[in-house]
Amino acid sequence: MNTLKVALAQIAPVWFNKEKTLVKIAAKITEAAKNNCELVVFGEALVPGYPFWIALTDGAEWNSTMQKEMHAHYIRNAIRIEEGELEVICNLAKENKIAIYLGIIERAKNRGGHSLYASLVYINPQGEIKSVHRKLQPTYDERLTWSPGDGNGLQVHPLKMFTVGGLNCWENWMPLPRTALYGLGEDLHVAVWPGSDHNTRDITRFIALEARSFVISVSGLMRIEDFPQDTPHLDQIIAKAPKILANGGSCIAGPDGNWIVEPVINTEALIIETIDFNRVLEERQNFDPVGHYSRPDVTKLVVNRQRQSILELSNE
Numbered sequence: 123m124n125t126l127k128v129a130l131a132q133i134a135p136v137w138f139n140k141e142k143t144l145v146k147i148a149a150k151i152t153e154a155a156k157n158n159c160e161l162v163v164f165g166e167a168l169v170p171g172y173p174f175w176i177a178l179t180d181g182a183e184w185n186s187t188m189q190k191e192m193h194a195h196y197i198r199n200a201i202r203i204e205e206g207e208l209e210v211i212c213n214l215a216k217e218n219k220i221a222i223y224l225g226i227i228e229r230a231k232n233r234g235g236h237s238l239y240a241s242l243v244y245i246n247p248q249g250e251i252k253s254v255h256r257k258l259q260p261t262y263d264e265r266l267t268w269s270p271g272d273g274n275g276l277q278v279h280p281l282k283m284f285t286v287g288g289l290n291c292w293e294n295w296m297p298l299p300r301t302a303l304y305g306l307g308e309d310l311h312v313a314v315w316p317g318s319d320h321n322t323r324d325i326t327r328f329i330a331l332e333a334r335s336f337v338i339s340v341s342g343l344m345r346i347e348d349f350p351q352d353t354p355h356l357d358q359i360i361a362k363a364p365k366i367l368a369n370g371g372s373c374i375a376g377p378d379g380n381w382i383v384e385p386v387i388n389t390e391a392l393i394i395e396t397i398d399f400n401r402v403l404e405e406r407q408n409f410d411p412v413g414h415y416s417r418p419d420v421t422k423l424v425v426n427r428q429r430q431s432i433l434e435l436s437n438e
Contacts, residue, residue, distance in 0.1 A: 124283060125398050125399070127158055127161075128394065129162040129394050130338060130340045130392070131147070139186075139350060147169070150164070151211070151215070151218065160281070165315055166240060166242070168225045172316035172344065174241075175192050178358075181266050182263070192355060197229065199227075203229065213249060214246075223243070223314065225290065232431045233339055233430075239257065240260065240268050244277075244315055246281075253275050255275025255276065257290040260269060261291065268355045272430040273427045278303060279356055280345075285306070288311065289313055293390075293415075294325050302425045305423065310336045313340070316342050317344060326385075334406050336375070336429060358367075372386050374393075
């Protein structure tokens with residue numbers, strides 16, 4: 123019970139094709155299970171992919187036909203959890219007794235079903251979706267296609283001796299959401315990214331040092347050849363695209379802030395490592411940010427975990 127075998131699935135999506143991307147994800151879950159992994163993590167927005175087109179095609183142009191068509195295409199390929207579109211993934215988790223963190227673009231039914239959220243889904247080894255964390259604050263041009271989320275997904279989950287929680291991309295730079303997870307007992311932090319080691323190289327070790335926890339950063343990949351040929355407006359998208367849009371950077375830091383796995387770049391890989399819970403207990407001896415090294419009589423955090431909706435329906 124003291125150890126946990128984890129897999130970091132650093133892969134590229136079949137961009138803006140949720141069905142084919144889910145097939146690719148299922149294959150990696152099966153591979154992780156064959157290697158006796160107990161947790162497998164995928165990058166941010168992997169299904170159906172990160173909205174790279176915005177930065178490459180003047181995404182802020184007002185009333186642009188192209189931007190509207192791309193946004194509609196993105197919506198059609200986003201995940202509707204309530205419609206059972208993650209059922210195959212949940213069944214794989216149950217069959218293989220493996221926990222999963224998966225980054226998706228979500229069409230949230232309780233917000234009308236037409237706006238998009240960058241969501242991090244946790245599925246337990248029994249195949250149950252236990253939390254859907256909608257990214258609190260999309261970053262820069264992401265705001266042209268993603269909506270801001272809420273605190274409902276600021277939750278942690280038991281996994282053997284560990285308590286695991288997760289955040290999306292630059293949320294990991296936000297001190298208060300991190301603190302909320304620490305306060306809930308998190309000692310294994312999952313940080314998911316669209317990809318690039320310039321994001322993961324510093325913050326992964328910093329969070330590990332701050333929390334005295336294990337930190338798993340998992341990134342996606344995106345290369346110019348990963349754009350399917352049937353992508354709408356492909357010529358305009360790739361005209362200014364670099365050969366590598368996201369180079370990965372998946373990595374693991376231990377509770378002392380040292381690397382267990384340094385950032386892996388420019389390759390699709392299933393990165394497997396076994397971590398030991400006792401290392402958390404050892405490093406909490408001299409620092410625990412929400413325990414013996416906290417002062418709740420001086421500073422305290424208030425968290426609203428209500429799922430936000432425009433409607434409050436009373437019983438008729």
